[in-house]
Amino acid sequence: MNIFRLTGDLSHLAAIIILLLKIWKSRSCAGISGKSQLLFALVFTTRYLDLFTSFISLYNTSMKLIYIACSYATVYLIYMKFKATYDGNHDTFRVEFLIVPVGGLSFLVNHDFSPLEVSCSGQEEVVILVVLLQK
Numbered sequence: 001m002n003i004f005r006l007t008g009d010l011s012h013l014a015a016i017i018i019l020l021l022k023i024w025k026s027r028s029c030a031g032i033s034g035k036s037q038l039l040f041a042l043v044f045t046t047r048y049l050d051l052f053t054s055f056i057s058l059y060n061t062s063m064k065l066i067y068i069a070c071s072y073a074t075v076y077l078i079y080m081k082f083k084a085t086y087d088g089n090h091d092t093f094r095v096e097f098l099i100v101p102v103g104g105l106s107f108l109v110n111h112d113f114s115p116l117e118v119s120c121s122g123q124e125e126v127v128i129l130v131v132l133l134q135k
Contacts, residue, residue, distance in 0.1 A: 001059070009063055016070045023077045028085040034078040035091050039098070041071040 023029050048064040055061065078086050 013063070013066065013070075016067070016074070020070060020074060020077070023074070023082065027082060029078045029082045030085050030087060032078060032086075033091050033093075034075070034086055034088070035093055035095055037071065037074045037078055039095065041068075041075050044068050044071045 019032070023032070044064075044067050048068060051061060051064055
C-alpha cells in the first residue's frame, strides 16, 4: 500500500464525511452547491464502473463503494431531506454546458472505444471543472 494514496484517500474521505456531518448537524445545506455535488456523484459513478469488471483489492473496492455512497447521500440530503434549505437561486451554473461537451469529447478522445472507457474518459475534465466552478 502506497502511503501517499492512503493519505489522499483518507483525507478525501474525511472531507466528504465532514460535509455530510455539517449538513446533518446544522439541518441545512445552505451555501452548498447541489449541482456540484450531483456532478461529483456522476463522476464517482462513471470513474468506478470498473467495480463490475475487475477486482483489485478489498480496500480498493470498499473505498470506491464508500465514495459512491457518500456522494449520493450528500445529493439525497441536499435535494430531498433538507430541500427547504437549499437555495437553487444561487446555484446558477448550467450543467448542460459542461456535460454535453465533455460527453462529446469522451467519445472522441479515449484509449479504447468500449462503454467502460468512454464513460470514464471524460470524468477527469468534469472533476477539474467542478472544482474550479465551486465558489
